Amino acid sequence: MNRPNVLFAARPDRWDETRGPLEAALAEAGVAADLATDHAPDTVDYIVYAPNGPLQDFSPFTRCKAVLNLWAGVEDVVDNPTLTMPLARMVDPGLTEGMVEYVTAHVLRHHLNIDADITRKPGDWTPVTPPLARDRKVTVLGLGALGSACARALAGLNFDVAGWSRSPKDLPGITCFHGDEGLADALARSHICVALLPLTPATEDLLDADRLARLPEGAVVINPGRGALVVEDALLAALDEGRVSHATMDVFRTEPLSKEHPFWHHPRVTVTPHIASVSRPESCAKVIAENIRRGEAGEPFLHLVDRQAGY
Known part of the structure; x- marks a missing residue:
């Protein structure tokens, strides 16, 4: 199995709290991956994404297999015309x-x-x-x-x-x-x-x-x-x-x-300040890791977004 490059493209202040749980979840899933915030776009296999992060143009990511959203909601990204690869929402x-x-x-x-x-x-x-x-x-x-x-x-x-x-x-x-x-x-x-x-x-x-x-x-x-x-x-x-x-x-x-x-x-x-349902790193990391494992094994991704339905 190749060693996929995984780009973390959520807000920079979420990196420190997410990195450890995601590395642990990938290891538990049996995936040896290079997780970073600065992979060159044409080397990225998976993007771990949040719509309020800095990434808005997906066109340079020519070999990306999937964008894996950290949020349940995808309304801020589902209509992005540069996002042509599969998009998975968070069901955690x-x-x-x-x-x-x-x-x-x-x-x-x-x-x-x-x-x-x-x-x-x-x-x-x-x-x-x-x-x-x-x-x-x-x-x-x-x-x-x-x-x-x-x-x-x-x-x-x-x-x-x-x-x-x-x-x-x-x-x-x-x-x-x-x-x-x-x-x-x-x-x-x-x-x-x-x-x-x-x-x-x-x-x-x-x-x-x-x-x-x-x-x-x-x-x-x-x-x-x-x-x-x-x-x-x-x-x-x-x-x-x-x-x-x-x-x-x-x-x-x-x-x-x-x-x-x-x-x-x-x-x-x-x-209340948007606290009802929050992506907690320890649990959402396991969902992300499982989808990366599936992508590397040639299995269908979980929780793919229906672009026509919008979710």
Whole structure:
């Protein structure tokens, strides 16, 4: 087996924390590779990539077999006309576990109205009994790897869970909707709506004023998916009118979120700084290493992006 050259082309500040885990994962996979940040382009066999890194022109990488994305999202690179080699997105157990923990925590927070107890004043002994999970309808928009895992976890807590996807899906214990008509039905039954769709031309601005108006009065929106899934002005208007009671937002159209942005200052918006599902070097390195092993063995790559679908 040849010794492939692997170029690390994410942000330079990620190199030190990623290098050790990636070298260890490659060794565990039985791949002897030269991992560096400065390989000459025409000698590179694989590119370990993040869209916020310095590399934008892939045309000099004439022998590159695959670009291996460190992120689950590929919307910032999938339409790059110079990227003609296979592109793999990150599907990693660590990403999935992180997302499940985030979504479960915030669904439970809103389900139990924990904020009211955190801000309770001394002497305020006004018990409010929440419904049981089986009486709380949660809808997950997006039933890919992350959305399906979150839907199953919430169903395991006995929530009444539905999911929506563009194409038909079948998940045991989950009421599945699809297509435009299915989206209207899914939103109409959502006491808590979790947005976990990839960002594509078909999903951008999905939660606009009309669709937000389909949610039940007082619904909660949780968006750990992609910032551009939600029309921000429409969400703020729905919050001001009380149609949406709270929005927990982890992703935004522009990041970091400007300190002047209305989300920071709205009393019914929680901002978290894109922490729901983060590529952790120890777990994502194993996915990268396995794809390099596959490429060297002539086996199909995992998690290849469908350029037409956009993810």
